[in-house]
Each structure stands twice: as structure tokens, then as C-alpha cells.
Amino acid sequence: MIPNKDAVELNIKSHSSHLPVVRGAVERMADVEGFKEQDAHALAWAIDEALANVIKHGYEGRPDQPIHIRLEAVQSPGGRRGIAVAVRDRGRQVDPSTIRGRDLDEIRPGGLGVHIIRSVMDDVSYTCPDDGGMLLEMIKYVSKDDGDTTGDKAEAPAKGRSQSR
Amino acid sequence: MTHDGDSLVKDIRRDGDRTLVVLYGDVDLHHSPDLHAALVGITGERPRRLMLDMSDVPYIDSSGVGTFVEVFRRVNAYKGKMIFFGLNDRVRSVFEITKLDKFFTICDSEAQAAEA
Numbered sequence: 001m002i003p004n005k006d007a008v009e010l011n012i013k014s015h016s017s018h019l020p021v022v023r024g025a026v027e028r029m030a031d032v033e034g035f036k037e038q039d040a041h042a043l044a045w046a047i048d049e050a051l052a053n054v055i056k057h058g059y060e061g062r063p064d065q066p067i068h069i070r071l072e073a074v075q076s077p078g079g080r081r082g083i084a085v086a087v088r089d090r091g092r093q094v095d096p097s098t099i100r101g102r103d104l105d106e107i108r109p110g111g112l113g114v115h116i117i118r119s120v121m122d123d124v125s126y127t128c129p130d131d132g133g134m135l136l137e138m139i140k141y142v143s144k145d146d147g148d149t150t151g152d153k154a155e156a157p158a159k160g161r162s163q164s165r
Numbered sequence: 166m167t168h169d170g171d172s173l174v175k176d177i178r179r180d181g182d183r184t185l186v187v188l189y190g191d192v193d194l195h196h197s198p199d200l201h202a203a204l205v206g207i208t209g210e211r212p213r214r215l216m217l218d219m220s221d222v223p224y225i226d227s228s229g230v231g232t233f234v235e236v237f238r239r240v241n242a243y244k245g246k247m248i249f250f251g252l253n254d255r256v257r258s259v260f261e262i263t264k265l266d267k268f269f270t271i272c273d274s275e276a277q278a279a280e281a
Contacts, residue, residue, distance in 0.1 A: 115262075
């Protein structure tokens with residue numbers, strides 16, 4: 001990850017009791033960056049799902065493993081404000097091409113986290129860094145004034161953002 | 166029964182074949198296992214109508230959704246009915262994005278839930 005003096009960085013252990021703390025911090029930052037309440041909630045929700053996936057799958061429930069979260073204010077080429085998020089773990093690596101949401105036409109538990117992340121974020125990228133673990137990078141822009149809080153996939157990623165590895 | 170440990174169950178009221186479960190707090194990865202155990206215990210009594218008061222649930226994640234799906238399947242298996250009411254906009258949007266609003270019975274009030 002490229003250091004950025006303006007980014008907010010959080011280091012937590014892979015314990016589920018830490019998740020409300022991260023949700024609170026993310027919603028507060030989103031508020032400071034001018035996100036509407038719905039957008040702020042959607043952003044916090046997606047990050048929460050990402051962290052839950054790391055805890056459940058990356059670390060297979062081990063509660064004492066490191067997770068690094070970086071939040072950075074960005075702007076889209078069209079001028080919309082947003083927040084870029086990076087979630088870095090040291091857990092099990094998974095082929096990024098296999099990470100996708102499941103079909104929602106049947107009712108069964110599991111597999112919803114990735115669907116939620118892709119639904120609410122504008123840009124999502126999973127990579128396997130050479131030194132192990134997984135890196136998830138994603139961006140959420142403030143929604144247009146139509147009340148739609150799901151991601152706008154038509155918008156290009158923010159200029160100057162670090163490329164996925 | 167009130168405040169059942171970490172299960173988020175604030176109260177359980179039984180009235181004939183109807184059981185009302187009042188939940189409170191965030192239904193997230195941290196609390197879902199205990200909530201799952203509590204609700205599975207209740208389904209063991211096979212209430213014909215299991216009503217879930219979500220008025221004091223500000224947040225739910227996919228693990229919480231998974232818990233409700235699992236309980237829903239148990240209730241369906243004995244031909245019971247599971248009904249939610251009192252969802253805030255955030256929780257309702259979770260059910261919509263995961264398309265569970267197509268499967269779950271969701272009402273605005275306890276009175277509607279009792280008749281659903």
C-alpha cells in the first residue's frame with residue numbers, strides 16, 4: 001500500500017467485537033467527508049462485510065490476527081467526493097477470480113457478503129500481494145441526488161488511485 | 166425472560182400458538198451465533214407464528230441475515246410462519262439488497278404482524 005499522510009489508518013485484531021468500532025469510525029469519517037447518512041451507512045456496511053469475510057474465511061475464525069484498514073478521501077473524475085478503502089490481511093489467499101456473490105434466487109445462508117460489497121460500492125478489487133494475505137481495495141462515492149445508495153458502476157475509478165496488484 | 170446474555174433477545178412473550186421475540190442491538194458477526202442459538206431454541210417449541218420485533222435493531226449484517234434465513238427454514242419445515250415487524254430503513258434495505266424481502270413476511274407494526 002502507498003503511504004498517504006491524509007489517510008486514516010486503523011489496525012485491529014480479527015475479533016468480531018472490534019467490528020462496531022470500525023463501523024463507527026467509518027460512519028464518522030463519511031460524515032466529515034460530506035456523505036449523506038444512507039451513503040455513510042452503505043460504506044460502513046460494505047467494510048463490515050469485508051472484515052467479517054476476513055475473520056471467517058481468511059483467518060478461519062482465529063481472533064488474534066492483524067487486519068489493516070486504510071480510508072482515504074478521493075474524488076471521481078466527475079467531481080464526486082468519495083472514500084477509497086483498503087483492507088489488508090495476512091490470512092489465506094484466494095484466487096480473486098473466484099470471489100463473487102452468489103445467486104440470490106434461492107434462500108439459504110452464506111455467501112451474501114461479497115454480493116453486498118459489490119452492490120453498494122462503486123469499485124471493488126481483490127488482489128493477492130506477493131508477501132501473502134489478501135488486499136481488498138474499493139471506493140464509494142457520494143450518491144447522486146436520486147436517493148440511490150447502491151454503487152454507480154458506470155463511473156470510472158478515481159484518478160491517481162493506486163492500481164490493483 | 167429478559168436480556169438473554171449476548172443473544173440480543175430482550176423479551177419473549179408467548180400467547181397461544183404465537184410467540185413474540187423482541188430483539189435489541191446490532192445483529193452482526195459478533196452476536197449472530199448467540200442469537201442463532203436462542204432462536205433455534207424457540208423454534209424447538211414449534212410456535213405456529215414466530216413474530217420478531219426489530220424496532221430496537223439498528224444494524225444487521227450478512228451473518229445476521231444468514232441467522233434469520235436458517236431460522237426461517239426451520240419454521241417453514243414445520244409449516245409455521247415467521248414474521249418481522251418494526252424494521253428501520255437500514256435493516257429493510259439489507260433485506261431488499263439480499264432479496265430476502267421476497268421470502269420473508271415483513272410488516273410495519275405488531276398489529277399487522279399478528280394478522281399476517
